[in-house]
Amino acid sequence: MTPIEIALQEARDAAARGEVPVGAVVTDAAGRVLGRAGNRVEQDHDASAHAEMLALRQAAAALGSPRLPGCTLTVTLEPCPMCAQAASFFRIRRVVFGAYDPKGGGVEHGARIYAAPSCHHAPEVVGGVREGECATLLREFFAALRR
Amino acid sequence: MTPIEIALQEARDAAARGEVPVGAVVTDAAGRVLGRAGNRVEQDHDASAHAEMLALRQAAAALGSPRLPGCTLTVTLEPCPMCAQAASFFRIRRVVFGAYDPKGGGVEHGARIYAAPSCHHAPEVVGGVREGECATLLREFFAALRR
Numbered sequence: 001m002t003p004i005e006i007a008l009q010e011a012r013d014a015a016a017r018g019e020v021p022v023g024a025v026v027t028d029a030a031g032r033v034l035g036r037a038g039n040r041v042e043q044d045h046d047a048s049a050h051a052e053m054l055a056l057r058q059a060a061a062a063l064g065s066p067r068l069p070g071c072t073l074t075v076t077l078e079p080c081p082m083c084a085q086a087a088s089f090f091r092i093r094r095v096v097f098g099a100y101d102p103k104g105g106g107v108e109h110g111a112r113i114y115a116a117p118s119c120h121h122a123p124e125v126v127g128g129v130r131e132g133e134c135a136t137l138l139r140e141f142f143a144a145l146r147r
Numbered sequence: 148m149t150p151i152e153i154a155l156q157e158a159r160d161a162a163a164r165g166e167v168p169v170g171a172v173v174t175d176a177a178g179r180v181l182g183r184a185g186n187r188v189e190q191d192h193d194a195s196a197h198a199e200m201l202a203l204r205q206a207a208a209a210l211g212s213p214r215l216p217g218c219t220l221t222v223t224l225e226p227c228p229m230c231a232q233a234a235s236f237f238r239i240r241r242v243v244f245g246a247y248d249p250k251g252g253g254v255e256h257g258a259r260i261y262a263a264p265s266c267h268h269a270p271e272v273v274g275g276v277r278e279g280e281c282a283t284l285l286r287e288f289f290a291a292l293r294r
Contacts, residue, residue, distance in 0.1 A: 041213050045211050045212055045213050046207055047207065047214060048200060048203065048204060053195060057195060061192060061193070066189060066192050066194040080232060081228050082232035082233050083229075085227060085228040085229035085258075086195045091194075106258075109265070110263050111228060113228055118251060118256070
């Protein structure tokens with residue numbers, strides 16, 4: 001499976017747990033999976049338990065280092081400001097995401113974390129990968145909630 | 148001890164561990180301490196292990212809820228964008244901080260997380276509490292590193 005396929009699988013698993021369906025994976029320069037997770041906000045009683053935060057922390061624990069140079073964070077949704085800033089602190093080289101998030105995103109929207117002059121480390125960004133599938137998962141989840 | 152005194156104690160303990168001396172505490176409406184922590188980035192191999200994130204997660208675990216309405220986050224340094232956004236997700240009512248951080252702060256500087264139109268929950272903010280002591284701790288820590 002490609003990283004975005006792993007992230008999509010994590011997102012589907014999150015939906016099955018009643019969590020907002022976002023999934024993330026951290027891979028190293030060789031493509032090895034260092035961390036993967038879906039949202040666990042409700043399950044873990046932790047508002048910071050976004051898929052990206054969990055995958056980043058898992059990857060750092062796997063390497064025994066708070067920095068992940070050369071690594072890629074792949075996620076189904078544009079990261080929020082919290083997760084975008086965390087990816088910078090972890091020295092992630094590349095952020096790849098699926099659906100754009102005009103309301104909550106912090107990369108291409110809102111706070112635009114990596115564009116701030118005070119941002120010490122701005123990862124390369126690739127948005128819109130498998131955008132349709134990633135967005136559909138979220139749309140169907142919220143439509144079902146409103147039913 | 149007042150919340151800022153607890154945060155200062157956590158910051159001093161962080162310095163003693165070789166961590167950037169920032170400390171944080173979460174208190175409920177009655178002033179009860181629900182979580183307290185200093186930076187643990189190096190020790191935990193976790194670039195997201197800022198004092199605020201740890202104190203927020205501890206408090207949420209103590210209450211068994213991802214939301215902390217009515218609670219105050221008190222921290223020795225202006226929160227960065229990651230921590231400012233996390234405090235919003237945790238529905239913190241009030242953020243009190245000591246030293247201002249023109250370079251890394253995300254509340255009164257840089258991303259100004261709570262001023263963004265997309266920010267659903269903006270805590271009340273009080274900055275500059277025991278500012279001198281909070282800033283001195285950081286200045287002395289970095290001066291010692293350069294020696």
